[in-house]
Amino acid sequence: MKTILLLLLSIYLLNAQIVVVTNKNSQLNTIPKEIVQYIYLAKTDKIEKVKVEPILSDNKSLHDEFCNHILSKSESQYNSYWARLVFTGRKPISKRLDWQEIVKKLQDVNTIAYIDKNDLINEWKIIYEEN
Amino acid sequence: MKIKNLSFKLTLFLLLNISAHSSEFDIKTFGTIGGVYNDNSNYIYRKDIFQKDGSSGDLSFKTDTLIGLQTTLNINEKFSVLIQGIVNNDYNDEVKAKIDWGYLKYDTNENLIFKLGRIRTPYYKNSDNLNVGYSNLMIRESVEVYGQVPFSSYNGVEAIYSNIINKYFYTVQANYGKEELTVPVHSLNQKAKVEIDDLYAINLTFGTTALQARVTYLNADITASSQSLDQLFGGLRAYGLTALVDEYEFKNKKSEYMGFGLFLDYNNIIFSTEYGHRKIPSFFADVHGYYATMGYSLDKLIPFVTYAKSKMDRTTYDANTGVDDLDLLLRAQNLAQSSKTIGIKYYINDNFDIKLQYENVIPKGDFGSYHLSSMQKPQELNVFSFALDFIF
Numbered sequence: 001m002k003t004i005l006l007l008l009l010s011i012y013l014l015n016a017q018i019v020v021v022t023n024k025n026s027q028l029n030t031i032p033k034e035i036v037q038y039i040y041l042a043k044t045d046k047i048e049k050v051k052v053e054p055i056l057s058d059n060k061s062l063h064d065e066f067c068n069h070i071l072s073k074s075e076s077q078y079n080s081y082w083a084r085l086v087f088t089g090r091k092p093i094s095k096r097l098d099w100q101e102i103v104k105k106l107q108d109v110n111t112i113a114y115i116d117k118n119d120l121i122n123e124w125k126i127i128y129e130e131n
Numbered sequence: 132m133k134i135k136n137l138s139f140k141l142t143l144f145l146l147l148n149i150s151a152h153s154s155e156f157d158i159k160t161f162g163t164i165g166g167v168y169n170d171n172s173n174y175i176y177r178k179d180i181f182q183k184d185g186s187s188g189d190l191s192f193k194t195d196t197l198i199g200l201q202t203t204l205n206i207n208e209k210f211s212v213l214i215q216g217i218v219n220n221d222y223n224d225e226v227k228a229k230i231d232w233g234y235l236k237y238d239t240n241e242n243l244i245f246k247l248g249r250i251r252t253p254y255y256k257n258s259d260n261l262n263v264g265y266s267n268l269m270i271r272e273s274v275e276v277y278g279q280v281p282f283s284s285y286n287g288v289e290a291i292y293s294n295i296i297n298k299y300f301y302t303v304q305a306n307y308g309k310e311e312l313t314v315p316v317h318s319l320n321q322k323a324k325v326e327i328d329d330l331y332a333i334n335l336t337f338g339t340t341a342l343q344a345r346v347t348y349l350n351a352d353i354t355a356s357s358q359s360l361d362q363l364f365g366g367l368r369a370y371g372l373t374a375l376v377d378e379y380e381f382k383n384k385k386s387e388y389m390g391f392g393l394f395l396d397y398n399n400i401i402f403s404t405e406y407g408h409r410k411i412p413s414f415f416a417d418v419h420g421y422y423a424t425m426g427y428s429l430d431k432l433i434p435f436v437t438y439a440k441s442k443m444d445r446t447t448y449d450a451n452t453g454v455d456d457l458d459l460l461l462r463a464q465n466l467a468q469s470s471k472t473i474g475i476k477y478y479i480n481d482n483f484d485i486k487l488q489y490e491n492v493i494p495k496g497d498f499g500s501y502h503l504s505s506m507q508k509p510q511e512l513n514v515f516s517f518a519l520d521f522i523f
Contacts, residue, residue: 034298037340043293043300044242051240072341072398074428076478081396083522084266087161087201088259089213089236 016116018066020128023109028052028127036128037071039112042085042093055105055113058096066114069130157203163264165195165518175503176492176514178271179278180466181222183317185502186514193220195270195518199231199262211236217262222315231262232284246289253304253334254280255405256345256392264520268401268435268476270486271516273422274501275441275468279409280388285310285330301337306330306349314355316463317503323357323381341397345405347390353411355381363456375452379461381413401426401433410444414457416464417444431479437472448496465499468492474516483521490514 020036022028027050038044039054046052057063067078082093097105099119105111106124120126169176172188178195185194197219204212214233221227234248251259255277260266271277287308294301310327330351338344364380367373392405401424408419420441426433443465450461474488494500494509502512 032298034340035295038295038300041340043340044295046242073396074399074430076431076433076476076484077396077401077428079478079481080266080268083161083263084260086159087199087215087263087266087522089201089203089215089232089234091238 016062016065016118018062018070018114018130019117019120019126020070020112020114021106021120021124022052022112022127023106024123024125026050026109026125026127028110028112031127033070033128033130040071040093041081042090045091050110053105053108053111054093055102055111056093056096057102057114058098062114062116063096070114155205157205159201159203160199160523161201161263161265161521162198163195163262163270163518163520165192165264165270165516167191167194168515169502170513170515171510173504173510174494174500174512176512177502178274180281180317180501181315182220183222183224183315184220193224195264195516196220197262209238209240211238222317234289242292242294244291246291247287249284249286250289250306250308251284252280252282252330252349253306253332254347254349254388254390254407256394256403258283263522264486264518265484265522268403268424268426268433269437269472269474270488270518273420273424273437273439273470273472275420275439275470276390276405276407276422278466278501279407279418279420279441281314282310282312282325282327285327287330299337299339301335304332304334304336306332306334321357321359323355323360326354326356328352328354338394341395343394345390345392345394347388349388351386352383353381353386354383355413355415360460363460367454367457372454375454375457378412379414379452379457381411381415384411384413386411399428401428401435414460414464416447416461418442418466419444420466426476431477433476433478435472435474435476438470439472440469442467442495446496448498462498465496466501467495467499468501469495482523483519486516486518486520488516490516 028047031047035047064075067073067075071078102113106113167176167186168190169186175185175187177185185191197217199217201215212235215231216228217231218228232249232251234246234250237245257267257272285308289306292303308330312325314323314325316323332349334347336343336345364376367376387410390407395402404423406421410417418441422437422439424435424437426435447461448465450458452458470490470492472488472490474486476484476486478484492512497508
């Protein structure tokens with residue numbers, strides 16, 4: 001029983017708590033999960049009439065978690081979807097960025113990104129968090 | 132495969148690569164290396180009615196293999212130019228490069244986009260990305276729906292409006308234009324010149340991120356002509372058989388296509404179904420068809436099954452008009468068949484996937500078929516395919 005509890009605790013600790021963040025100076029406040037999905041599936045590029053730029057992380061486990069839990073798709077399903085967007089001439093979401101690039105991009109007001117909550121810094125604010 | 136215009140293709144490729152060094156340009160590449168083995172040497176297996184050659188009791192790389200380039204020139208925040216070209220085995224059984232689509236795009240940044248140029252006709256869910264294997268589940272879409280209409284692009288305009296209401300999104304797409312093309316009729320060893328005027332289409336897609344529905348309607352005035360067609364219908368007219376001419380001549384005929392689709396992509400479950408109905412009051416007879424595909428995502432591996440069926444609104448393979456040449460033409464239009472497919476897609480990484488699939492095809496009715504046949508009586512085809520898709 002102890003082993004199972006330890007295992008569950010390890011799994012819990014290993015799983016990042018994903019939050020969607022933006023620059024602190026952004027007009028954006030809390031947004032529902034559906035809007036996060038629509039933004040990352042390129043169904044819209046606006047939140048409350050504010051144009052936003054979503055960015056993707058090159059952290060594989062974080063990206064997988066985001067696809068699975070927020071977008072309800074496997075990484076492979078999301079990649080196929082991404083390819084469909086790019087090769088049909090729609091405005092694609094940029095390729096995945098590393099941490100330094102994400103920090104730099106989030107200096108732009110109204111850029112949004114998903115991160116591990118533990119990596120949150122003072123310049124950012126959370127606009128979506130899973131309960 | 133014969134390679135023609137190789138110098139043109141190499142020059143084009145070189146120019147596109149040079150332009151990639153310019154910051155305003157974005158170049159992307161996609162492609163498929165695919166092999167097909169059809170066990171029935173009485174048929175040539177094809178993915179559409181354009182193809183001249185394919186597998187007939189042997190391994191063929193002609194059916195699915197292609198390479199494509201897409202270049203985007205961003206002029207400013209609102210204007211951009213996009214061009215997509217492919218190199219594949221064409222309907223004359225020659226490897227050739229062609230511009231598949233290319234247009235000037237104006238994005239109002241207010242949910243409304245306009246396109247002007249050569250645009251994909253939005254019959255089906257995957258009309259736009261038909262050649263991009265990496266973005267699709269199966270090696271090729273079901274011919275019973277995707278093979279109904281013999282042209283895929285037009286010259287004209289398109290307007291797209293998208294928005295979100297509460298938790299639902301919708302996209303309305305309106306198209307207008309014209310097109311001219313040569314359609315091969317391989318079974319009769321003929322070619323027809325097809326002119327499409329006043330083409331307009333409207334397409335509505337709506338739903339949630341998991342479940343979507345799609346409705347399409349297309350209307351156009353179409354004329355198909357060739358020396359043998361003109362001779363045939365000229366002869367009928369001379370003999371006073373005007374009723375047959377009115378019924379079967381393909382001249383300025385109001386033609387329609389209607390399509391419906393339902394798509395689910397939620398957690399591990401993938402489901403898609405489309406129904407299409409082509410109505411052209413001429414010898415190019417009316418046909419309707421559907422497919423249903425179910426897949427289950429096991430992380431990188433997605434097994435899937437598909438059932439598809441197409442049927443002529445009125446059978447043409449038993450045509451008996453009293454005019455032999457007209458009967459021959461009508462019989463060749465038969466596209467009735469059913470197929471069952473089982474396969475897997477394995478996602479390798481962000482750039483590659485591989486697919487394997489087995490398809491059992493049963494053509495219905497004598498003569499015709501999507502797959503070229505010298506046989507009068509229909510037979511079964513067992514088709515094994517593999518593909519390596521890539522994007523860069």
